[in-house]
Amino acid sequence: MSTVFTTRPEIVGTNGVAASTHWLASQTAMGVLERGGNAFDAAVAGGFVLQVVEPHLNGPGGEVPILLWSERLQRMQSICGQGAAPTEATAGAFRALGLEQVPGIGLLPATVPGAFGAWMAMLREHGTWSLAEVLAPAIAYARDGFPLLPRTVQAIYSVQDLFRTYWKTSADVWLPGDRVPRPGALFCLRQLAATYERIVAKAHSEAGGSRTGEIDAAIRCWYQGFVAQEIDHFYRTEKIRDTTGESHTGLLRYDDLAQWTPTIESPLTVEFGRYTLAKCGFWSQGPALLEQIGMLRQAHLDRYAVDSAQFVHYVAEAAKLAMADRLAWYGNAPGASSEVQLALLSDDYLRSRWQQITATAATDLRPGSPLGRTPKMPDLDVARRTLLTADTRFGIGEPTFATLPPVSEWLEREVFVGDTCHLDVIDQQGNMVSATPSGGWLSSSPVIPSLGFSLTTRLQMTWLDEGLPNTVSPGVPPCTTLSPSLALRDGEPYMVFGTPGGDQQDQWSTAFFLRHAVHGMNLQEAIDAPAWHVDHFPASFWPRKTTLNQITIESRFAPAQIEALRAMGHQVKVGEPWSEGRMSACSRERVGKDKLVLRAAANPRGMQGYAVGR
Template sequence: MFTTRPEIAGTFGVASSTHWLASQTAMGVLERGGNAFDAAVAAGFVLQVVEPHLNGPGGEAPILLWSERERRMHAIRGQGCAPAEASAAAFRALGFEQVPGIGLLAATVPGAFSAWLTLLREHGTWSLAGVLAPAIGYARDGFPLVPRVAEAIFAVRGLFLEHWHSSAEVWLPGGNLPQPGSLFRLPALAATYSRIVETAEREGSGRTGVIDAAIRTWQQGFVAREIDGYCRGTAVRDSSGEAHTGLLRYEDMAAWRVATEAPLTAQFGRYTVAKCGFWSQGPAFLQQIGMLRHAGLEHHAPGTAGFVHRITEAAKLALADRLAWYGAASGARADAQQALLSDAYLRERWAMVDPGRASDVLRPGEPLGLAPRLPDLDASARTLRTADTRFGVGEPTFAALPPVAEWAEREIFVGDTCHIDVIDRHGNMVAATPSGGWLSSSPAIPALGFALNTRLQMSWLDEGLPSSLEPRVAPCTTLSPSMALRDGEPYMAFGTPGGDQQDQWSVGFFLRHAVHGLNLQQAIDAPAWHVKHAPGSFWPRQTTLNTLTLESRFDPEALEQLRAMGHQVQVGDAWSESRMSACSREHDAQGRLVLRAGANPRGMQGYAVGR
C-alpha cells in the first residue's frame, strides 16, 4: 500500500506529534538520557509555543501513560474545573442560553501546566529547568511560523485590532500580519516561564521540591494573581458581540488539584484499549469497538462502503450516548456510565444497526433501563440567530475572510488541538492531547503573554444533566488520548486532534491496524472520514444528523454505495480528514524491544522520529 513516508522503526526511542519541532524536542531529550515522560513534558511545552493557534499555557492536557517500572497505566486528569462563580443562573442572568465560545466567561482553571509537571514529578527524571528550556528558547529566540498560524491570526486580526488589543500586541507586532515561514518570538511567554523557573528554584529544594514550587507558583503565585486581576478588571468582547469580565479567580486556581486515576479499558480481540474516563469523550471509543466486536469487520476492507458504514453507525450510537450520559456533574450516574461499557449493553446497541441503511435519528440508549435526558437542542438554533460569528466559533476553525455569513457550512481551515506520543528504550509510553488557550480563544493576558481556554463552552446550561454547568466541576472535554495493550503487554500510544472527530478518526485508524494489519503509517495515510450526528461540542453547538464527510481518495463506487445506504455524503479534499500520531513497541523473536512510529502527513506538519 502507498504511504507518504516510511513507518519509523528502531530500538532506542520514538516520538510522533503534530509538529516536527515537538517530535524532535522529545527525541532530543531521549538522546540526552531522559525517559519518555521527560521527553513528553518538554515536547508538550514546545507545542504551546509552535502551535499557538491550537493550544497554549492556559489550556488543558489529558495524559495517558504506561510505567514500565510499575507495570501499569495511569490517566492524568489535566482538565481544569469551572470557576466557583460559574453557574447556569449566572449565565442566564447575562442573557446567555449557552456558554460563549470566545472571551473570558468560558474559562476553566487552566490544567495543562500542573498536569505536565505532575507527570514530570511522578515519573520523570529531568529538572524543571531542563524540560522548560526548549520552549523558553523557541519563545525567546524565535520559531518558524507555520502557514496555519498565520492564517489563524489573519482570520481574527480585526477582532485583535478593534477589541483585543493585548492580543494584537502579541500576534500583530507593529500592527503587521506575520508572514508564514518567518521566525516569530513570544518574549512575554518566555519571560513568564523563566520567572516560574527562577521562583521555583529559589523556593524549592531538590528535583521534586522545585517542581512542587513551580506548581504552587502557577496555582497560588504570580500566575494565579495575574489571571485573577485580568478576569476581574477587564471586560472583553465575546461571542455575544458584547464585552464581559471573566469569572475565573485566584481561589479557583489555588483550590484545584490534578487527579491521577486508572483509565477505562475495553477488549477488542488481542487488544485492550485504554481511555480517559467519562469526564472526557474517551469512552465513546470504547463503546464503538465494543459494538464493532460483533460487526464482522474482517470481511470488509478498509476502503469499502461496508467498513465505513459499520463504523459510522457505531459512532452515531456512541455520540448519542455521550450526549445523554457523559460528564462529571451531579446529574451523572456512575452505574449507568459503567453499564454503557458492558458487553450486554453494547450487543443490544449493535443490534439496532441496519447493515444496509444509515440511521438519520439521534438514538441515546437506556443503560440499566434508565430513560435518557437530553439538553435543549433548540437553544443552539436560537443562539446562532443572534450570535456574533464574525471572528469564529468556539473551536479554532477559520474561514478565508471574516466576517462569515454561513460559518458552520464553511470550514475552510480546521485546527483543533495537538497530540504527542513517546516511547523510550525502557518501554515507557506516553500519549497526550493538549489543547485550549489557543490565540483566538480569549485576549492575551498582558503580564503573562498567553490566553485562557474556553473549555466551559462544553457544559450545558440545562439543570440536572451529567454535563450541566456546575461550580468547581470540570466540563466533559473532547480531548482523548489513546493507549493499547496487545496480548496483555503494553503496545501502542496514539491519538489525534479533531474535536468531536477525535474518537472517530482514532477508531478508524485502530481498526485498520488491528483488524486488517496495516502498519502504523499505512493506517494513518489511508483515506479517512467523519460523521456529524449530534450537537457539536463547541459553541454554538449546532445539531447536524447523518452527514458523512469522506476524503476524495475513496473509490467513487464506495461513495455511491454509501449514498444508496442513505448517508448524506459530502466529499472533502484528498488529504483533509484525520491528524493521527502513533507509536508502538513489541518484542521480536530474540526478545529485543522494537519501537515503531507513524505521523500524519496532512497539513505537512506532523512528524515521527526515532532510531
C-alpha cells in the same frame, strides 16, 4: 511485504520513538531521549514546545489529558489535566446575563488552566529531568524565535479586526507593527519566555536543589503564586468582547486555581480480540471509542476492505450511537451516575447497541438506556436561538476561521482546519505516553499581558440545562473532546495514539485502530488510508449546532464506494483528498527477553506532523 504506498516510512528503532503534530515537538522529545531522559521527560518537553509552535491550537493556559504506561509501576495511568469550572460558573449566573449558552470566546468560558499542573504531575512522579531542563526548549523557541505555520498566520489573519478593535493585548503580541506576520517568518513570544524563566528561577530558589521540590514550587507559582494572581486580576477587572456582542468580565478567580489539582486514576478499558483499549474517564469523550470498539466486535470487519462502503458504514453507524450516548450520559456534574456510565461499557449493553445497527444509515439521534434508565437530553434548539443575536464575525468557539480572500495566495495552500495537538512517546525501557493538549488558543481569549498567553475557553462544552451529566457546575470539569489512546496487546503494553479534531477524535482514532488491528496495516499505512468522519450530534463547540446523518469522506475513496454509501442513506459530503485526521502513533513489541522494537508514524495531512526514532 506490504505493497501499499505511504507518504513516508513507518519509523523503526530501539532507542526511542516520538510522533506528534509538529516536527519541532517530535524532535524535541527525541532529543530528550537521546540525552538520557525517559518518555515522561520527553513528553513534557515536547508538550511545552507545542504550546509555542502551534499557538493557534493550544497554549500554556490550556488543558491536557494524558495516558501513560509506567514500566516501573507496571500499570497504566490517566491524568486529568482538564481544569474545573470556576466557583461562580453556574447555569443561573449565565442565565442572569441573558444567555442560554456559555459563549465560545472571551473571558466567560474559562476553566482552570490544567495543562501546567498535569504536565508537572507526570514529571514529578515519573520523570527524571529537572524543571529547567524540560522547559529549556520551549523557552528557547519562545525567546529566540520559531517558524510560523501558515495555519497560525491564517488564524491571526481571520481575527485581526477583533484584536485591533477589542482585544488590544492580543494585537500587541500577534500583530507586531500592526501587521499580520508572514508564514515561515521567525516569531518570538518573549513575554511567555519571561514567564517560564521566572517560574524556573523562583522554583529553583525555593527548592534547595531538590528536583521534586522545584516541581512542587513551580506548581505553587502557577496555581497559588504570581500566575494565579495575574489571571485573577485580569479576569476580575477587564471587560472583554465575546460572541454575545457585548463585553463581560470573567468568572475565574484566584481561589479556583489554588484549590485545583489534577486527578490521577486508572483508565477505562474494553477488550477487542488480542487488544485491550484504554481511554480516559467519562470527563472526556474517550469512552465513545470504547463503545464503538465494543459494538464492532460483532461486525466481522475483516470481511470488508478498509476503503469499502460496508466498512465505512458499520464504523460510522457505531460512532453515531456512541456519540448519542456521549450527549446523554457523559460528564461529572451532579446529574451524572457512575453506575450508569460504567454500564455503557458492559458486554450486554454494547451487544444490544450493535443490534440497533442496520444496513441503512440512521437519521435520528438515538441515545441508549443503560440499566433501563431514560436518557435526558439538552434543548438542542438553543443553537438556533443563540445565533439570532450572536456576533459571529470573528469565528466560533472552536478555532475554525473564515475563508480567506483570493488575494492571499500564500495562505490558501494550507486548507487544514485544526483545533488541538497530539504527542506520543515511547522510550527504550518501554515507558509510554499519549497526550492531547489543547485550549488557550490565540483566537479564543485575549492575551493576559503580564503573562504572555491566553486562557482556555473549554467551558463552552457544557450545557445550561439543569440536571444533565454535563451541566455547567462549579468545581466540575466540562466533558472534554480531548482523547488520547493507549492499547495493550496480549496483555502487554503495545501502542499509544491519537489525533486532534474535536468531535472527530474518537472517530479517526477508531478507524485507525481497526485498520491496524483487524486488517494488519502498519502504523503509517493505517494513518495514510482514506478517512472520514460523521456529524450526527450537536457540536461540542459554541454554538452547539446539531447536524444529522452527514458523513464527510475524502475524495480518494472510489466513486463506486461513495455512491454505495449514498445508496445506504448517508448524506455524503466529499472532502479534499487529504483532509481527514491528524493521527500519530507509536508502538512497542518485545523481541526475545530484553529487547524492544519501537515503531512510530505521523500524519501527512497539514504537512507538519512528524515521527522520529532511532
